[in-house]
Amino acid sequence: MIIFDHLISETDQPEKKDTYIPDGDFEGFKWLNGQWVHVNKVFDFKLEDGGFPKEATILDDAGNIDEKQLEEAYNTLGSLQAHPQVQKFVGWIATKPPGFQPTSPRYRGKET
Known part of the structure; x- marks a missing residue:
């Protein structure tokens, strides 16, 4: 094109x-x-002034999980597996041994 x-x-x-x-x-x-x-029109979406295109995220601007976004866009296994952030996590966790426990202070002491 x-x-x-x-x-x-x-x-x-x-x-x-x-x-x-x-x-x-x-x-x-x-x-x-x-x-x-x-x-005549290649793209069918319009950005707001000052906006820029970005991939859909499962986190809001504050870094919290956006439950509504998850519910609407990622309600099938296939759509969830196709998300770049999920693919990144799956790739990372696949390198960890069975029974892996995070050592980050954020997760210490939490039951799984």
Whole structure:
């Protein structure tokens, strides 16, 4: 796919091509059935001003588990296993011996 900025006239004068600026959307062309097909809007989401794209997380901004996010997005084993943070944890815990107990002060003395 070839992706490029969608342009609009900054001064509301579309006949003056030198007034065109990116509006934050993207359009493009994708190869389909042996020819290039125009895609008017490549992405179907909009970021808030100052926002940036990021992966879905199971922690809120304060670092606490977001129960609502877990309930809505990770309610199957497959979706939970596909989450990057879960994959990272599974990879880490797989390197530990059977019966592993964490030594971090955060976990000392807690029953499992």
